Amino acid sequence: MSTISLRNAGVSVAVDGRPDPKVLLQDISLELTEERIGVIGANGSGKSTLLRLLNGLVAPTEGTVTVNGADTVRNVRAVRQQVGFVFTDPLSQLVMPTGREDVELSLRRSVRHGKERRDKTTAALDRFGLLPLADQSIYELSGGERQLLALASVLAVEPGVLVLDEPSTLLDLRNRELLRRTLAGLSQQIVMSTHDLELALDMDRVLVVDSGRIAYDGGAAAAVGHYRSLSARSLSGGDFR
Numbered sequence: 001m002s003t004i005s006l007r008n009a010g011v012s013v014a015v016d017g018r019p020d021p022k023v024l025l026q027d028i029s030l031e032l033t034e035e036r037i038g039v040i041g042a043n044g045s046g047k048s049t050l051l052r053l054l055n056g057l058v059a060p061t062e063g064t065v066t067v068n069g070a071d072t073v074r075n076v077r078a079v080r081q082q083v084g085f086v087f088t089d090p091l092s093q094l095v096m097p098t099g100r101e102d103v104e105l106s107l108r109r110s111v112r113h114g115k116e117r118r119d120k121t122t123a124a125l126d127r128f129g130l131l132p133l134a135d136q137s138i139y140e141l142s143g144g145e146r147q148l149l150a151l152a153s154v155l156a157v158e159p160g161v162l163v164l165d166e167p168s169t170l171l172d173l174r175n176r177e178l179l180r181r182t183l184a185g186l187s188q189q190i191v192m193s194t195h196d197l198e199l200a201l202d203m204d205r206v207l208v209v210d211s212g213r214i215a216y217d218g219g220a221a222a223a224v225g226h227y228r229s230l231s232a233r234s235l236s237g238g239d240f241r
């Protein structure tokens with residue numbers, strides 16, 4: 001397994017009209033070595049920002065983040081080769097007109113030989129039942145089909161670490177189960193944010209993010225319990241009055 005290390009990592013951004021920077025994450029120190037790591041927490045708590053730190057999509061403004069020793073700022077290329085990132089919104093990621101072309105583009109660096117690349121593309125699409133849709137415009141696919149395609153495209157290059165930002169939001173029951181089984185069968189280390197607490201319960205370790213901090217870090221059942229009580233407290237504290 002890979003080792004992802006965050007040392008006193010924080011992210012702050014300047015926001016128009018605010019005198020001080022907005023703090024999105026603060027003082028995060030973690031050593032991520034488990035196979036299956038979940039990230040849960042309320043809307044806007046900082047989950048996506050935390051995931052984006054892991055492959056250098058967001059640079060820490062405090063502290064450091066490394067993947068197997070490679071710094072996500074100084075050595076972003078080495079980090080990106082190891083860490084595949086699947087966005088919540090597949091259209092942020094799919095850049096080619098069709099699924100087949102998108103997967104082939106993903107493979108262009110790692111598989112030089114044309115026939116081998118085409119075969120690998122077919123296998124990657126077939127894994128998610130996407131072959132019948134391979135040559136259709138990505139804009140004609142349903143949201144769930146696009147979400148599976150984005151995952152297929154990232155998985156095709158077999159990254160050592162797979163970071164998934166809410167991968168099941170658009171999926172129906174059948175495809176959610178397909179995703180669940182596929183994730184269970186992967187050899188990759190997985191770091192996944194989700195609002196789907198059943199998916200979170202499949203993880204070996206779960207981080208609960210609250211207002212930019214790690215509020216809980218431990219086993220899945222206890223982490224989900226902690227998150228539920230945080231949410232209940234926030235409701236009874238009248239946050240929405």
Ligand SMILES: Nc1ncnc2c1ncn2[C@@H]1O[C@H](COP(=O)(O)OP(=O)(O)OP(=O)(O)O)[C@@H](O)[C@H]1O
Pocket residue numbers: 013015022024041042043044045046047048049050
């Ligand atoms: N570039 C940015 N500039 C200003 N604020 C930002 C920026 N990126 C994120 N934020 C804010 O940081 C906070 C955390 O956002 P983030 O997307 O990490 O939350 P999240 O936990 O993934 O939320 P959700 O569950 O709704 O997807 C939010 O309040 C968001 O508006």
